[in-house]
Amino acid sequence: MSASLVDIRNVSHRFGQQAVLKNVSLTIEPGSYTILLGPSGSGKTTLLSILGGFVTPSEGKVFIRGEDCTSVPPAKRPTTTVFQDYALFPHMSVGSNVGFGLRMQGVDAATRTAKAREALALVGLAAAFDKKPHQLSGGQRQRVALARALVIEPAVLLLDEPLGALDLKLRRQMQDELKAIQKRVGTAFVHVTHDQEEAMALADHCVVMNDGRIEDEGAPELVYARPATRFSATFMGESTILTGTVTEAKDGSVTIATPAGAISLPGSAAAGAKVALAVRPEHLVLGEAEGHVSLGAAKVSDVVFQGSFKRVLATSTLDPALQFIAKAPASATVRPGDTVAVSCKAADIILLAN
Structure with missing residues (x-):
């Protein structure tokens, strides 16, 4: 059996006196598509932020590839994050947006351009290299953000409700595309959502969260067919x-x-x-x-x-x-x-x- 890619051990976190995560332990396997599913306030976004290095947990440890990354800043850990608002630079071309992370790593211009073109081709936007973000649709901007995250070849790609701003038809289309892209690149994806349908469409590992704890986890078919708790039975379907x-x-x-x-x-x-x-x-x-x-x-x-x-x-x-x-x-x-x-x-x- 392969070693876990991510090992979250006994993580708790408080904002002031409010406990938002309560002794959470979770392992994520290489090449998996993990969904953190739960209502607002369940702790899923805080857990993603801890995994991405944006928040240091009050207690517990985060290991990635066997290394303790608990206090490692975002730019120095093998993760990248795609946010709901995409956070693209409006004054830059699509190609420059995608290559920005490589630029920060000191990669030369020719290599940046080649890798950015490859990443855009991967998400079906090869022709958009010279365009500006405002010339693209919402779904296309989402794919640019995905290409920018993938181009630096992270061990784990973190997605914070990336489809939340899209309409229903486009959201379903992007679900199919996200799953296909994840299978092609083989990178582990960890995706936060409160949408049960999205979780069942994308995940091979579904983690149901409530009140700062993990209520249930496993393959979505198992979590749906045999939920472990009353909350899981009513939230996952x-x-x-x-x-x-x-x-x-x-x-x-x-x-x-x-x-x-x-x-x-x-x-x-x-x-x-x-x-x-x-x-x-x-x-x-x-x-x-x-x-x-x-x-x-x-x-x-x-x-x-x-x-x-x-x-x-x-x-x-x-x-x-x-x-x-x-x-x-x-x-x-x-x-x-x-x-x-x-x-x-x-x-x-x-x-x-x-």
Whole structure:
């Protein structure tokens, strides 16, 4: 197994009396695309800033390529950062912008020009070398910022919400391009976002953060299918959450008393323990489903057509506090005011660590 490229060990950070990171440890592998995902205030941007050298942590260490970089300034560590506002120099040509980092390193003009042209070709902007930033679209300026960061061949490229200023169509296009570029250059990318869709589109390593801690991490498919905590289940996609109490636990299965009735499923928990269960919207079945776990009946409050499916919100008739979020086929005839049976498979119910 290859050594970790980045090793963040027990990092905590405070701004005054406010703790923004709380004993965070994280490893990043060579060639990976890591997404730091979380709401505002979760600590993801502070963690990126510590990795980039813009902030020195109050406690803990940051190792890059096995070297302690905790107190190394940004210009002297093997990282570069792409910011949301791109920070291009308006008076410089695109080529000069891309070559600026090389210029600061003392690279000669001919080599700078050649490398800048190569980097612009990599991001599909070979023809923009002599243009000024104001002559480019938002998506093109974003790619120039990416080329400028990649041209100095960093060990780790840091991206701070780089797609946040783009419209939806362009953002999706740039997601595809970012992933393709990362695969071509093989550099490890660490990308901050609060957008779940962006995380699932780009990451091979997803890190879900909340209140200064890492709640969950792993491949996005795993984090989505088997979230570790209640927060992860509701932030990385939507979930219906049922709370309950374990009434029986034996032979690798548990029975849980919930507002929707008793539910038995594989898992381990102590009898009497308070637990939470999650069900993803695509796993809820509206209408009779023989052989599935019954979750009672629910009154439909809202139906939103979303192209390939209908997003259905419904309130349990057994407990008004229990709200179901379901994906129904686009052809489904369900309407607000309908009362429907709700069920799912036991294998699709997630027992959360909470």
